[in-house]
Structure formats: C-alpha cells, structure tokens
Amino acid sequence: MEINVIKIGGNVIDHPEKAKAFLQAFAEFPGHKVLIHGGGVLASRIGQSMGIVPNMVDGRRITDKETLDIVTMVYAGLINKNLVAQLHSFGQPAIGLTGADGNLIRSTKRPVGKIDYGYVGDVAAVNTGLLEALLAQKISPAICAITHDGKGQLLNTNADTIASAVAKSLAQKSHQVNLYFCFDRAGVLMDEKKEDSLVPLINEDIYNELKKEKVIHSGMIPKLENAFNALNAGVYNVWLGLPENLILASKGINAGTTIRSQRYDLY
C-alpha cells in the first residue's frame, strides 16, 4: 500500500491553534497515514513546574529517571491522548501508541560513551505488522517518541529518528512510503530570515554543498541526515515544510523542500 508517515514538530504541537490546524490537515490528508510526534517544549515546561531543569547536550535531552517519567507522561499521556481525541473529532480514527504498545518499537539503551544520555534508546526493530493491521482498518497510528527495550524498561527516542525508522521499516515491506516532516519552517532556506528563500528540491550533492557553506547547520543537519538515510533505505519521497502546506504537498504542489535520493535526477 501507499503509506504517508507524517511527523509533527514540538513547536507546532505546543500552540493549540497550530496543532488544531495541523490535525485538521492530517485528517483530510488522503490515503493511509501514520502520525509521529514528540513534545520536548511542553515536557521541559512541565518538568520545570515540578522543579526539574532540562539538561540538553547538543540539542539532545539527557534522560535521567525523573526526566524519563516526565517525557513518558507528557508525550504518551498529555500530548498523545489529546491529539487522538481531536483526530476523532475531525473524523479520523486513530490509536495512540508508544514503542511498548504491541511491541511496536523495540530499542536498545544507548551505550555510555563520551556522554551518558541516560534512558535513551536507539531503534532496534519496528513491528510493521501492527501498523499494517491498523492502516488496513483505516485507523491512523499516532506514535510518540517513547520506545521500550523488551525487558520492561521504557526509553526516550528522538521523534525524527522514529519517523525515519518507521518509514524505512514499512518501505522494506514493499510499501510505497512518503515521509513528511512538518515543523515551524517553510523548508530548507538559503537565508533563515527569509521564508521566500526556500530550496524546493535538494539531493545529497546540494546538501553537502550547502552544509559546507553553513547554509544548513545545527538542528537541520540531523533532520536531513535522517531524510537521506530514509531515502537510501527505500523510502520513496521525503518532504520538509510548514503544516499548513501539507495538503498542497499531498497534491504534488511543492510548497516546501522535497528531498531526493542521489539515485534520481533532480529535475
């Protein structure tokens, strides 16, 4: 089947009006679709209300026991269940899942290297059968950024990485998979301050060139690395952009950045 894996960024979820507009677009989006989300902004705020200060290294959250409890509460509870309830109100059946539910995503705790990330998991296996069974019934899985090790331990896993891993695993089962990253940017921009400096199409050569020129930097690097990684593992199409342009993207109108594998010619 053709499956659309749509990841929504934390900055969008954190604004009720933006989140609502995104969920309406998700409900209208044609075909089979999977929703992926995290929610770091809200997790940090709720943690702080409990006196727990977030500890970030290079944009990655160090997840001690208390932080794991907070992200589990916020991602799998507060955010996931409100998203699911709203999707139903827009006519889109959905089931909210962590990696623990139905053993959907098993991960391994990241080994301690220079940095001890704590309870952070790297994806080991995706139970694509569960996703296929839900999608066949027109139910959208809504997956949050919590996984498990199969031995009773929950682990915190980056939501972009989950989106990429889910897309790749489905592609490996011969589905045609499109991966959409919705966030608070129009896509890859030549000038971050100008939304009209959008790069509509990018491949690895252009990416490497733009990275060298520091046009692409910091948080955009892992996002694009995830994208190329997915494309090279058989994902059909990857798109980056604003949630309000998601429906246009579904119609082939590129109001964002489309990412192409080196295997294809750009134009």
Next chain:
Amino acid sequence: MEINVIKIGGNVIDHPEKAKAFLQAFAEFPGHKVLIHGGGVLASRIGQSMGIVPNMVDGRRITDKETLDIVTMVYAGLINKNLVAQLHSFGQPAIGLTGADGNLIRSTKRPVGKIDYGYVGDVAAVNTGLLEALLAQKISPAICAITHDGKGQLLNTNADTIASAVAKSLAQKSHQVNLYFCFDRAGVLMDEKKEDSLVPLINEDIYNELKKEKVIHSGMIPKLENAFNALNAGVYNVWLGLPENLILASKGINAGTTIRSQRYDLY
C-alpha cells in the same frame, strides 16, 4: 469467547513490587484478558509536586482543567506505558488504551448538579469490536480511566465503572465475561481488621443485609453496586480480592469474595 476483565486498584499499582507481582499473575492468567487501571494515588502525588491540591468529594475527584491534564499524564502516560512495557517483559503482549484510542469508550460530560465534577465522563458506548480484534490476536488491551466525548474532549472516568462497562458490553456481545477487582483487601470482610473474616460468597440479599448492619460501607458500596450492575447485565462472574489470589481464583479456588446475581442459588 471467554474473556476475563481484570481491574487493578491504585494502591497496588503504587507499590512497584506489588505491581510487578500482579503483572506476573496477569501474564500467567489463562485465556483472553483485559486489564483496567486508574492511578489516583500517584496522580495526587504528582499533582501536589506541581502545586495542585487534589479536591475530593465523597471519594470522587473534582476534575478541573489542570487536574484533567495531570490524570491524563499519569494514567495514560506514566502508569499505562510502564504496565505495558512490563507485561511484554513477562511475555504478555499488550496495547495500552484510553477511551479516545480507536474510539474505545465514548462518554458524556457529567451534567452539573449539586456538585460540579468538572471534566468527568459517564460511559456512553464501548467499541467492543476493537477489544475483540486485539483479544483474537492474543493481545491484552490495558485500559486506563480516561475517556473522550467524541468531540475532542478527554474526560476522567472512574476505573471501577470502566471495568464494569467494558465487562457488560462484552457480555452483551454473547461472550462469557468474568470480572475481577484486585485491590488491597482480601475481599468483603465481616470485620475490616481481620483478613480471616472473609465473606466468600455474596448475593444482593446478603449485600443489603450487610449494608444495613454497616459491615459494608463507604468505598465498598460503589464497588459492589458496580458488581451487581454487571451481573444483572449478563456478566457471568464477579470476584473481589487480593492480586496474589488472582491465579487461585482463575482455578476456581475462591480465595476472595465471589459475587453472584440473585438469579443463582448461593451454594
């Protein structure tokens, strides 16, 4: 099919060792099974760490917007996902659900009467098809005490009531349903201070008599009302007792209180 609906009390969940022992028993329990839980003790503690004092009237939580967020985080996130991860580690596949997931339990916000309970929902409909589909695949649904109104609003619903509603809805689909309430008591006791004063079998006549004599009072009343309500709606058997006696109960050894409808003779 024969389906066992097993509700675990908040005082058990709140003790990691007791919770683990219960989950092992649940995993070993033969046949199809559904887990139901709340988690009021932990929700109150986490709310307090955020400066929110629980507001209880007659043992029922008044659920304002902030309290709804907390119970959603704690029941659907922290507790539910840890239970599900542990069940997998004991070899029991499970998927954690709120009433919003797959439109499992739709409820209506309780009308404001003498008391305004806030965001509290009374069960309107149970999606038994979803439960049947999961059980047919040997996956246990793990349902927490959060429902939704179908219009995007989550609602807080008593976990005993959910257990009773789920059991009744399945019984009405011609399944043989057994309902187990596991809590921190051996069952109905003639003398609360003596665990050996257990009443092994009870029907509505005995219940009314014991209520008149104030042997049965406070929290035990709604629990037994839920039980009789379930029996009168076609549930086959209802049991109350300690989680460590659950496996005995599955073997027909009554180390707890079995509740019988008036339709059956007691002995």
